[in-house]
Amino acid sequence: MIEERIRSTKRAVIPYVTAGLPDLDTTGDILDVLAAGGAAAIEIGIPFSDPVADGPVLQRASYLALKAGFRMCKLMERLGSWSARVSVPLVIMTYINPLMRKGLEDSLTALRDAGVQGVIIPDLPVDAGGIFDHCSRIGLDLVRLVAPTTKRARAREILSRCSGFVYAVSVKGVTGQRTSLPEGIDAQVASIRELTTLPVCVGFGVSRAGQVDELLGFADGVIVGSHLMQEVMSGTDPVERARDAFARLMNGSR
Amino acid sequence: MKGYFGEFGGQYVPETLLPALEELEEAMLQAFADDAFSAELQAYLSDYVGRPTPLTHALRLSAHYGCDVWLKREDLTHTGSHKINNAIGQILLARRMGKRRVIAETGAGQHGVATATVCALFGMECRVYMGSTDMARQRVNVERMRLLGAEVSPVESGGATLKEATSEAIRDWIANVDTTYYLIGSAIGPHPYPTLVRELQAVIGREAKAQFETLAGGLPDAVVACVGGGSNAIGIFSAFLDEASVELFGVEAYGEGNGRHGASINFGYPGVLHGTRSMLLQDKDGQVCETHSVAAGLDYPGVGPEHSHLAATKRASYRLVTDEQALAAFRLLGRLEGIVPALESAHAIAFLEQYSRQNSGRRVLVNLSGRGDKDVHTVFGGAA
Ligand SMILES: Cc1ncc(COP(=O)(O)O)c(C=O)c1O
Numbered sequence A: 001m002i003e004e005r006i007r008s009t010k011r012a013v014i015p016y017v018t019a020g021l022p023d024l025d026t027t028g029d030i031l032d033v034l035a036a037g038g039a040a041a042i043e044i045g046i047p048f049s050d051p052v053a054d055g056p057v058l059q060r061a062s063y064l065a066l067k068a069g070f071r072m073c074k075l076m077e078r079l080g081s082w083s084a085r086v087s088v089p090l091v092i093m094t095y096i097n098p099l100m101r102k103g104l105e106d107s108l109t110a111l112r113d114a115g116v117q118g119v120i121i122p123d124l125p126v127d128a129g130g131i132f133d134h135c136s137r138i139g140l141d142l143v144r145l146v147a148p149t150t151k152r153a154r155a156r157e158i159l160s161r162c163s164g165f166v167y168a169v170s171v172k173g174v175t176g177q178r179t180s181l182p183e184g185i186d187a188q189v190a191s192i193r194e195l196t197t198l199p200v201c202v203g204f205g206v207s208r209a210g211q212v213d214e215l216l217g218f219a220d221g222v223i224v225g226s227h228l229m230q231e232v233m234s235g236t237d238p239v240e241r242a243r244d245a246f247a248r249l250m251n252g253s254r
Numbered sequence B: 001m002k003g004y005f006g007e008f009g010g011q012y013v014p015e016t017l018l019p020a021l022e023e024l025e026e027a028m029l030q031a032f033a034d035d036a037f038s039a040e041l042q043a044y045l046s047d048y049v050g051r052p053t054p055l056t057h058a059l060r061l062s063a064h065y066g067c068d069v070w071l072k073r074e075d076l077t078h079t080g081s082h083k084i085n086n087a088i089g090q091i092l093l094a095r096r097m098g099k100r101r102v103i104a105e106t107g108a109g110q111h112g113v114a115t116a117t118v119c120a121l122f123g124m125e126c127r128v129y130m131g132s133t134d135m136a137r138q139r140v141n142v143e144r145m146r147l148l149g150a151e152v153s154p155v156e157s158g159g160a161t162l163k164e165a166t167s168e169a170i171r172d173w174i175a176n177v178d179t180t181y182y183l184i185g186s187a188i189g190p191h192p193y194p195t196l197v198r199e200l201q202a203v204i205g206r207e208a209k210a211q212f213e214t215l216a217g218g219l220p221d222a223v224v225a226c227v228g229g230g231s232n233a234i235g236i237f238s239a240f241l242d243e244a245s246v247e248l249f250g251v252e253a254y255g256e257g258n259g260r261h262g263a264s265i266n267f268g269y270p271g272v273l274h275g276t277r278s279m280l281l282q283d284k285d286g287q288v289c290e291t292h293s294v295a296a297g298l299d300y301p302g303v304g305p306e307h308s309h310l311a312a313t314k315r316a317s318y319r320l321v322t323d324e325q326a327l328a329a330f331r332l333l334g335r336l337e338g339i340v341p342a343l344e345s346a347h348a349i350a351f352l353e354q355y356s357r358q359n360s361g362r363r364v365l366v367n368l369s370g371r372g373d374k375d376v377h378t379v380f381g382g383a384a
Helices: A002-008 A024-036 A056-067 A072-085 A096-100 A104-113 A129-138 A152-159 A185-193 A209-216 A226-233 A238-251 B015-032 B035-049 B059-065 B083-096 B110-122 B132-137 B139-147 B162-175 B193-215 B231-237 B305-312 B323-337 B343-358 B373-381
Strands: A013-018 A042-045 A090-093 A118-120 A141-146 A166-169 A200-203 A221-224 B055-057 B068-073 B101-106 B125-131 B151-155 B180-182 B222-226 B247-255 B269-273 B276-280 B316-322 B363-368
Touching: A002 A141, A013 A024, A013 A056, A013 A200, A013 A226, A013 A238, A024 A042, A024 A072, A024 A238, A042 A056, A056 A226, A072 A090, A072 A104, A096 A104, A096 B269, A104 A129, A129 A141, A141 A152, A141 B015, A152 A185, A152 B015, A166 A185, A185 A200, A209 A221, A209 A238, A221 A226, A226 A238, B015 B035, B015 B083, B015 B162, B015 B193, B035 B083, B055 B193, B059 B068, B059 B323, B059 B343, B068 B193, B083 B110, B083 B180, B083 B193, B083 B231, B101 B110, B101 B162, B110 B125, B110 B139, B125 B132, B125 B162, B132 B139, B132 B151, B139 B151, B139 B373, B151 B162, B162 B180, B193 B231, B193 B305, B193 B363, B222 B231, B222 B343, B231 B247, B231 B305, B231 B363, B247 B305, B247 B323, B247 B343, B276 B305, B305 B316, B316 B323, B316 B343, B323 B343, B323 B373, B343 B363, B343 B373
Parallel strands: A013 A042, A013 A221, A042 A090, A090 A118, A118 A141, A141 A166, A166 A200, A200 A221, B068 B363, B101 B125, B101 B180, B125 B151, B222 B247, B222 B363, B247 B316
Antiparallel strands: B055 B068, B269 B276
16 A cells, blocks of 8 residues: 555655644644645654654653653554544554563554554664565555665565565664765665565655655655654644745646 | 663664764774784783782671672772773773764763773863762762863753763763763663673683682672673683583662662563663653762663573572661771772672571682772762
């Protein structure tokens, strides 16, 4: 489902939203405007106390969401209605610990039951085979990340246990906005394509429509996180800000 | 499975770091199999660090507690704590790997000082991440690090202690993985770090076992060490793991009790933090808890995976000492033995109060992991 959706979307931009910032009602409203704005899929971030793969913006988003009282059980209550209402695939992105606390497999199954279509976990254990098998069994996509440092043999191993799409991490570094795209990202995407038929989406550091244009020249989709959350956190009208920022990305640079 | 101690350990890291961990593991295995590396390490340990450290028979403390107390004097190493054993070993490894830039996290500042020291010794660039809370309470060590040429980066997020400093060091490593060596300070983190740090701290146990045999004869009845991440404890335990008659006690920081502590094994649940699966202080949602200890080096919600395994298999027991008890032991050791321990190490001393009640006359080996100069103003100034 995610795979087809990305393929069939002309300008496949996948926004990331930290859940519960400033509250879950607002998150629901943001999902609505992003879906209406043409998102190919939406990543919902479950905040975590120690987000080691995230730069300052998403760290702050996590911190503020937790401070505002984010609770897993409240999110689980909402997810079902969100996935029924929002017409685009919802993908959960979070660190492994919040999912492991009540048993990883049970948590993944609960997400599937709530209508979530995929998960992205940046700190999966090196041998994630068993987790992938569980996801396949229950019909949940396990999106895997491939880094610029990933060697070919490892990439092959990852891609043989990946579904939905491939998340190509564009930079050596944590999440965050960057002014220019790293050199060699097109070659990185090309080398991933040699190993998989899944759509390849690029994330980490994208903040401008021009970057989206450029990336979509060779990638199937683009993920935008920090830039949107920066907007969401910088005013009293987070829903409008998310809508406008996403519209600017969707409209292209021309 | 590779890198696991029972169900604990592993490598739970962002993909970017995985090749670096593989490279490190390979370098570690090669170094440990290389006599030239062992000889070089041995030379630095004896001529620079000042090893072997003495084993002191603490006669007045023994009389006080009614059991026979022997202190392994890591406080007498260069820089004043066991952290230097690990730092010197890892810097030699970093050099073999051709790295020029070193990063580290620090809590009490002892690991930061040890890292800054070995970086100065080998002319390497050094950046130390330290929570701003810890920078305030361990100010002396911040100044020492800067004096040694290290850059100390304050970390403001969360509780601004060791947990946040470690996260920030990992972020730096992700961004600079090609050029940078991450010199982790305790037996925590993803494989191979818990093994690497244990092997480098094992010198404490090897020496202490031989010294005890010579000075006291036979084996101690119990070995005691404080546990933050668990490096000094695993270092001294390692020599006694196969000696079934020797009881092993790790002492966790019980802080102010009641939810304000750092006792991961006693009160935690299995979880993943900083790349390893181990006992972790966390809430029902898997959010990691803020911790508290008067000893900055014990103020950490996780613990090395091997300790979780030793606890699960009951080979070692993990006991609790409060801030107040540690502060009392800090003073006691000064008065009775003329030794001012680090507040971390004072936790191990304070445990003797509990131990001696049921074990009078027994022979106890305590790892005195560091000296307390850094803590004097906390104890007198109430800065904690
Ligand atoms: C003197 C001393 N002892 C113990 C510790 C705790 O660390 P570990 O449990 O790794 O030995 C520290 C940490 O900073 C320390 O400085």
